[in-house]
Amino acid sequence: MAATHEAGHPLPYDTYREAIARETLRFAEAVRGADPASAVPSCPDWTLADLSRHVGALQRWFSTLLTGLVQEPPRSRDVELELPENARDYPDWVAAGVPGVAAVLRDTDPDAPMWVWGEDRHARFWARRMLFETLVHRVDAEHAVGLTSDIDPVLAADGVDEFLVNLPYAGLFAPGVTKLRGDGETLAFRCAGPDGGSAEEWRVRLDPDGFRPVAGPDRESDASAPVTAAVLGRAADLLLLLYGRRSYEDPAFEISGERAVLDNWFARTAF
Numbered sequence: 654m655a656a657t658h659e660a661g662h663p664l665p666y667d668t669y670r671e672a673i674a675r676e677t678l679r680f681a682e683a684v685r686g687a688d689p690a691s692a693v694p695s696c697p698d699w700t701l702a703d704l705s706r707h708v709g710a711l712q713r714w715f716s717t718l719l720t721g722l723v724q725e726p727p728r729s730r731d732v733e734l735e736l737p738e739n740a741r742d743y744p745d746w747v748a749a750g751v752p753g754v755a756a757v758l759r760d761t762d763p764d765a766p767m768w769v770w771g772e773d774r775h776a777r778f779w780a781r782r783m784l785f786e787t788l789v790h791r792v793d794a795e796h797a798v799g800l801t802s803d804i805d806p807v808l809a810a811d812g813v814d815e816f817l818v819n820l821p822y823a824g825l826f827a828p829g830v831t832k833l834r835g836d837g838e839t840l841a842f843r844c845a846g847p848d849g850g851s852a853e854e855w856r857v858r859l860d861p862d863g864f865r866p867v868a869g870p871d872r873e874s875d876a877s878a879p880v881t882a883a884v885l886g887r888a889a890d891l892l893l894l895l896y897g898r899r900s901y902e903d904p905a906f907e908i909s910g911e912r913a914v915l916d917n918w919f920a921r922t923a924f
Contacts, residue, residue: 663773664811666763669780672808673712673758673787674751680708680791681748683798689740693797695898696790701797705743708790710734712750715783716757719776722767754783771819782819785812789896809888810844810853816895817842817855817866820922829921835859838881838914839867842895844888845907853888856880859914882910897923 689702696704710732717732737746763777771778789812792802824831838859846852856867885907886894893899894906901908901915908915 663777663781663815664807666758666777666780669777669784670755670758672805673780673784674755676784676787676791677708677712677751677754678748680705680787680794681744683791683794683800684747685744687798689743691797693793695793695796701794702740702743704790704794704797705740705747706736708787709736709743709747709750711786712747712754712783715779716754718767719757719761719779722761722765722776724766724768726768726770770825771822773818781811781815784808785815785892788812789892789898792893792898804889804892806888809892812892813842813844813855813888813895816892817857818868821863821865823924827922827924829923833859833864833918833921834861835864835914835917836861838911839878840914840918841880841883842891843883843885844891845885857918859917880910882908882912882914884908884915895922 684701684705687701689700689705691701693699693701693704699707710730713732713734714730718727735746737743758780761776763775763780765776766774767776767779768774769778769782771782773781788804788808792804795802820830836859840857840859842855842857844853858865858867884891884894884901886905890899890903890905894901894903897919899905901919
């Protein structure tokens, strides 16, 4: 992928549209032919059938929101799924939704104002959110069936940014987030460059009344502020770490600073 990514700046809308289609088909291919009753280790208590139904249903729900450019929080997630009776047909059902999703994204103005649960109150929020829901669950599926996963580093870096930007708003479905507090500590997530050094960085400040990503003008003013704890790793590994698919104790990460700050973070940010 030729695109580049700068922390705090989403990728072009068409990048999300194209990547959603690609990641959805990769998900369907991973689960096709596998036992639908197989466990998904990274999603406790879920089977491949559960995971497939979740991915397909969520995409259809997001598409419904985008089609109507809803302005108020929806009271229900009920949409017409046309779910196959046999769970072995779920992979084809997931793949069959790709053209419809692509059409909705193509016909939607990304700058259109609409209801979202996160920070960016425009239609493009849902395209970005749909991509990383699908991408992370594609990795879940591949791991469940014993396949090796890869994640485009540009998409992964954008996924780290998307997660951290929206996390303060996620208390509705991740109540632990509302209890994430600190005493002014700064936590840094650093993306390793080709030479092993930090090529990109995201900072989060933990205060007594909550937490916030350090972005925009604050990023420059806080650039020289001391970091209490930091995690350095490849973008793909950082993305999976934030989503609870990896542990910061894994050798893929270089840790510095106070581990208690990391323990506090990961205990309260699980989706």
